[in-house]
Amino acid sequence: MSRSRLARSASKYAAIAGAAVRRALAERAVLAGRVVFLGAILFIFSRVWQTVVGGGAIAIPGAGKAELIWYLAVTEWCLLSVPPFFLSIEAEVRSGDVACRLVRPVSYVGAQLAEAFGETALRLAVLGPAAAGFALLIAGSWPADPRGLLLALPLGVLSSVLAVLSMAAIGLSAFWIVDTSPIFWIWQKLAFVLGGLLLPLELYPSWLRALARFSPFPAMLWGPGRMAFGFAPGVALETFLELAIWCALAAAGLAALATRVRRRLTVNGG
Amino acid sequence: MERTRASRLAGGLRFARALVAMNLRASLALRGAFLLQAAFMVVNNLAFFSIWWILFERFPEIGGWNLSDVTTLFGVVASGYGLSVVFAGGVRDLARAIEDGELDTLLVQPKPVLLHAVASRTVASGWGDLATGVGMLWVCGALQPSALASTFLAVATSACVFTASGVIVQSLAFWIDGMQTFARQVWEFTLTFSLYPRPLFSGQISFVLYTILPAGFVGFLPAELVRAPSLPLAAAALGASLAWTWLALFVFARGLRRYASGNRIGARV
Numbered sequence: 172m173s174r175s176r177l178a179r180s181a182s183k184y185a186a187i188a189g190a191a192v193r194r195a196l197a198e199r200a201v202l203a204g205r206v207v208f209l210g211a212i213l214f215i216f217s218r219v220w221q222t223v224v225g226g227g228a229i230a231i232p233g234a235g236k237a238e239l240i241w242y243l244a245v246t247e248w249c250l251l252s253v254p255p256f257f258l259s260i261e262a263e264v265r266s267g268d269v270a271c272r273l274v275r276p277v278s279y280v281g282a283q284l285a286e287a288f289g290e291t292a293l294r295l296a297v298l299g300p301a302a303a304g305f306a307l308l309i310a311g312s313w314p315a316d317p318r319g320l321l322l323a324l325p326l327g328v329l330s331s332v333l334a335v336l337s338m339a340a341i342g343l344s345a346f347w348i349v350d351t352s353p354i355f356w357i358w359q360k361l362a363f364v365l366g367g368l369l370l371p372l373e374l375y376p377s378w379l380r381a382l383a384r385f386s387p388f389p390a391m392l393w394g395p396g397r398m399a400f401g402f403a404p405g406v407a408l409e410t411f412l413e414l415a416i417w418c419a420l421a422a423a424g425l426a427a428l429a430t431r432v433r434r435r436l437t438v439n440g441g
Numbered sequence: 442m443e444r445t446r447a448s449r450l451a452g453g454l455r456f457a458r459a460l461v462a463m464n465l466r467a468s469l470a471l472r473g474a475f476l477l478q479a480a481f482m483v484v485n486n487l488a489f490f491s492i493w494w495i496l497f498e499r500f501p502e503i504g505g506w507n508l509s510d511v512t513t514l515f516g517v518v519a520s521g522y523g524l525s526v527v528f529a530g531g532v533r534d535l536a537r538a539i540e541d542g543e544l545d546t547l548l549v550q551p552k553p554v555l556l557h558a559v560a561s562r563t564v565a566s567g568w569g570d571l572a573t574g575v576g577m578l579w580v581c582g583a584l585q586p587s588a589l590a591s592t593f594l595a596v597a598t599s600a601c602v603f604t605a606s607g608v609i610v611q612s613l614a615f616w617i618d619g620m621q622t623f624a625r626q627v628w629e630f631t632l633t634f635s636l637y638p639r640p641l642f643s644g645q646i647s648f649v650l651y652t653i654l655p656a657g658f659v660g661f662l663p664a665e666l667v668r669a670p671s672l673p674l675a676a677a678a679l680g681a682s683l684a685w686t687w688l689a690l691f692v693f694a695r696g697l698r699r700y701a702s703g704n705r706i707g708a709r710v
Binding site: 200201204207208212218352359363369376 | 477480566619633641
């Protein structure tokens, strides 16, 4: 592909992403809802940590009550920034509208990803400061070493990329099972549990922690989250590489899935 | 007059029974999808609950609550939520129905509009919630014959308050445009807060959890009734569910007076 064709192709997807950002900005209620939900979850778990930790510390190096709240702020920021766009793929497959999308001069999956990345970028930009604000308000202080939070930023972005790729694969499964919500529930709860969304993996029984490390979820949530426990560039780099590998695997899996979808496609209406 | 009221009530009950039967048939018509959704919801709930199990492995008590207490709370709330979305699945979309003028087709029928709107839809995954809830209540011994009456009352009142609070917040769409997202969020918050132990919340937040977000009546109070049954607790749970139900009927009826048709052309079969 020549450089000019590549640039034209990239500009199409950038335009789709830009349109998604504008649409998400227009739907302020949804964004505001996510912000309030983030605040509510941080508040609830601040109460949990207040009750179980009290003034003391738990058996995680560098983690007191404030750091645990910041941990949760980072993990929730990563997860809540990804829009549930698998539902729109599912709706298009159900209605047959996918047929209309296929005749456009852009890849169907590519367009879906561009839309999702656009909206995710906006959510990351909005929810990041909101999460930091809530964490500061609820915890009453920054983490003991706030430099770790700077390392959490690129990890959070890469974590969202992995979540977007996973959600696209969940959406494409609609070509086989029509209702994709059950698959999403399982993926989401695996992320909750194996990723350490609410509780750092250090608190898990060792067998469960070992099991979790075989999945992408710890790199996705625990990795960025534990940056709240201190400034650890080595650990951050390790997490970054893990995330990059999982992203590459997810992208390859998604490409294979998209090829199978094209082969299988039968229009359900439209 | 009394006879008319009694016969209207009997007619309403017959209609509700017919809607329930229709929803059950609709769910079972796609048996594979139904079973898949219900089974996945059970797995989903158990995965969420495992967070509590992990936490209690580390810390035996949270504000005086142990794993068995949280299991009871989860069991009551999951059963109540399951009952609500299985038998009144239309509550979730009530604001959208009001905004889109979908009540037009219900208003011309000689049946209670609210009952028709909420009970003519069902959520298949709610059976998974119900199964999880019943399973958890069984695990914590709340289904023993001696405890059955208080457990049944607790679950029924939890479902009533949850449904009623949904109707109230969704009915705000009669007065304010663009309520769908907000209404759903408020309803989700009620569910979210009701799944955490009562001792975590004190002071002003406690007031909020018994008024604006009635998580106290969906979770804490019914769970307390199962943990330590007593007549005052039973009366409080029953009174709260009746009060919330009355409030929901009142708000919906007042809103319906303001309802403007969507001029939508449609058929209901």
